[in-house]
Amino acid sequence: MDVQRVTVLGSGSWGTAFAKVLADAGRDVTMWARRREIAAEIRDSRGNTGYLPGVRLPENLTATEDAAEALDGADAVVLAVPSQSLRENLTRWRELLPAGAILVSLAKGVELGTLKRMSEVIAEISGAPEHQIVVVSGPNLAREIAREQPGAAVLACSDHERAMAIQRATSNAYFRPYTNTDVVGCELAGACKNVIALSCGMAAGMGFGANTMATLITRGLAEMARLGAKLGADAQTFAGLAGVGDLVATCSSPLSRNRTFGERLGRGETVEQAQQAAGGQVAEGVMSCSSIRELAQTTGVDMPITDAMHRVCHESLDPRAAGAELLGRQNKHEWS
Ligand SMILES: NC(=O)c1ccc[n+]([C@@H]2O[C@H](COP(=O)([O-])OP(=O)(O)OC[C@H]3O[C@@H](n4cnc5c(N)ncnc54)[C@H](O)[C@@H]3O)[C@@H](O)[C@H]2O)c1
Ligand SMILES: O=P(O)(O)OC[C@H](O)CO
The missing domain is CATH 1.10.1040.10 (N-(1-d-carboxylethyl)-l-norvaline Dehydrogenase; domain 2)
Incomplete structure (x- = not known):
């Protein structure tokens, strides 16, 4: 299982830092930004100063405000929006998700009302089976990671092959991801x-x-x-x-x-x-x-x-x- 082309939906602090991690691990990354001016700044000036001041983004990372364009041909899709907005955002994106793409969740929260974990919301809205969803958790303050300070994370998925595919796609000189099969524990802890x-x-x-x-x-x-x-x-x-x-x-x-x-x-x-x-x-x-x-x-x-x-x-x-x-x-x- 090879993950080369990755889409990151959300261009806030962690979405941008995680996109940089993927790009620094040699992946081709396209970010989606809600605001046109943020997409333009990432694309044209290699920065996202509102969220990560002073951080230069790599050349193999681009951005667009068009979700369909961002998602075209993705092997993996990273969901990088706040927990309470995930359902609404994903409902707009679900028809655009490439079949079989690994869905990667960055959000740390429990949904108000339904009391669902984020991977449960993703499975419900996207229709993807749980083994297609990888949860990222761990001590990952975005600004430190974006400055390439050494750190580690956990990639939790019931399917070890998919967790390892995302592990390969995120391993670089400053970021060390570990796999784990305890999705419930990683999400609740986060x-x-x-x-x-x-x-x-x-x-x-x-x-x-x-x-x-x-x-x-x-x-x-x-x-x-x-x-x-x-x-x-x-x-x-x-x-x-x-x-x-x-x-x-x-x-x-x-x-x-x-x-x-x-x-x-x-x-x-x-x-x-x-x-x-x-x-x-x-x-x-x-x-x-x-x-x-x-x-x-x-x-x-x-x-x-x-x-x-x-x-x-x-x-x-x-x-x-x-x-x-x-x-x-x-x-x-x-x-x-
Ligand atoms: N920042 C971190 O250090 C960090 C680290 C690990 C995990 N996380 C988790 O990742 C998730 C995303 O965090 P972040 O730091 O990127 O958040 P952020 O507030 O910096 O950015 C949120 C992004 O989502 C977009 N968005 C779309 N719909 C939105 C809505 N309805 N309301 C607000 N923003 C909306 C925003 O435009 C922005 O691009 C959170 O669940 C957070 O807990 C954050
Ligand atoms: O800035 P916070 O409080 O959202 O925390 C960021 C990350 O979750 C730390 O791992």
Whole structure:
């Protein structure tokens, strides 16, 4: 199975950085951009300054605002739009998807309302079988990868051949992708860690230090892993790149949009102010805290940090009151 021609649908931070990873691995890449001027900048000036300032894009990467043109003849199609917009976007693209193309999901979220993981949304809308869908997860802050800082990722697919095809298409001097067959675990970990990063940012915004961060990261991991166990994920995934790896990167980096969003709330800004400051870029945890909380409630899993983040973001709970509530919960055994 050879993947040479790849289409990336979405030209935001990660879509652009991932397109560069593919191009630097020798693939011919065409990006689709919603805005004509971004497609023109990528094509003509080799940059996407709004999302990745200072990054020069390789010559074997081009862009268009025409989805049909972008998708023509693709061996693999990378879906690089925010989770809550994936259904709507994919519905417009589905007739254009080349038959048999591997569908690669970059989004980290759980859909509001349906509570579906992104690969489930992709399968439903595209009609593609699950073994044709590869999920990308791991500690992948777009700006670091675009600057060619060394990093790794997980490519999860029930079909090992397809995961390996995408592995070959993304391996380069600075990016090391691993395969994994635990699609459920990788997707849940990727979505949940954004919510925990919100909480870490919030703690930082309130002036708390390393002990508080480590506590939120560790107890966040515990609640993510509980949800994963309930939904059939492999426990090992949470100890890997998609779990603790992504959690540590996102919770500790000022480049994370989720952590930054939380930090603003912790400093006393409103959700609307934090949203405005994000300048149109999406902090997925703000919506996913609600869908993950509902998923936890419907499956009977205790996720107190996620619950607190939902109430801060959507029910006007004060971050300090949220912290006090988390500390005031009934004492228990670490692993109960
Ligand atoms: N940025 C990162 O470091 C990073 C790393 C790993 C995973 N991810 C995940 O990848 C997904 C995409 O992230 P990103 O960083 O490229 O996002 P982004 O906000 O930087 O870009 C989103 C892209 O989707 C397009 N788009 C299409 N429909 C949209 C809509 N309705 N609303 C908003 N944008 C729309 C935008 O035009 C833009 O090109 C997210 O789920 C994110 O969690 C991001
Ligand atoms: O900037 P964030 O918070 O969306 O996080 C980016 C990536 O998911 C990190 O792996």
